[in-house]
Each structure stands twice: as C-alpha cells, then as structure tokens.
Amino acid sequence: KPSVLAIEDDQPLCWLIERILSEDFDVTIKREGISAMEWLLEGNIPSIILCDFVLPKIDGLEFLENLTKSGAFNKVPVIMFSSVLDENFPKKCIDxxxxxxxxxxxxxxxLIKTINEVLEKNKISAR
Structure with missing residues (x-):
C-alpha cells in the first residue's frame, strides 16, 4: 500500500483523514511540521504528504519550502490544504x-481522487 504522511493539528480532522485513507493507504499522522520533519529524518519516506497550511511552530508553506530544498525528500509529492480564503494561496503553494x-x-x-491523481503522475497508485 502507498504510504501517506498527513500533517494536521486539528484532532477531529486527523481522525477523519485516517478513517478516509486507512483502507487504501498506510497513514501516519503528525500534528505539526517539526515532528513531521523529524519523522522523515528518521528514514521514513512516504509516497505522498498531505500538509495543512496553518500549523503550530512552522506553517505548512515553510515546511514545504524546507522539504523542496532537501535532496532526500524533494521528490515526495505534497498536497497542501487550508481553509485560508486568500485567492492567491493555492498558486503560492504550487509555486x-x-x-x-x-x-x-x-x-x-x-481527497482520495486528488491523492490518486498526484500518485499516478508519480507512478504510484492505490488499487
């Protein structure tokens, strides 16, 4: 099964993400970006990362920028999500x-459709 690292600080949403994805994916949940980065540095390389923008300590965009600068993890696709209603925000994340x-x-x-589309682009898919 493809593995998903989800970075989300909202506990009910963590539960929901795990419920939605656990049938098709191995799901790891981290509540903030620093613990997610530590988990990655322990040698864990997920198939895909889901990352909220609003996180404690470092925000999702800062996490993404650190990830893309990293030689070891810059090939791991990231899906950003947020309730921030800034119309420029999706473009900022993609950029x-x-x-x-x-x-x-x-x-x-x-959520499942977007994950599978991104994984397909990267030649990894669930089911």
Missing part, C-alpha cells in the same frame, strides 16, 4: 512545490 491544493473542508472522494 513553492506543492503538487496540488485542496480547500478545507474537503469531501472524502475529492
């Missing part, structure tokens, strides 16, 4: 290296 952007709240089929 910073995100593969896709989803607005929160997202519906489960849209």
């Amino acid at each position: 910073a290296g995100a593969s896709a952007f989803l607005e929160k709240p997202f519906d489960p089929p849209a």
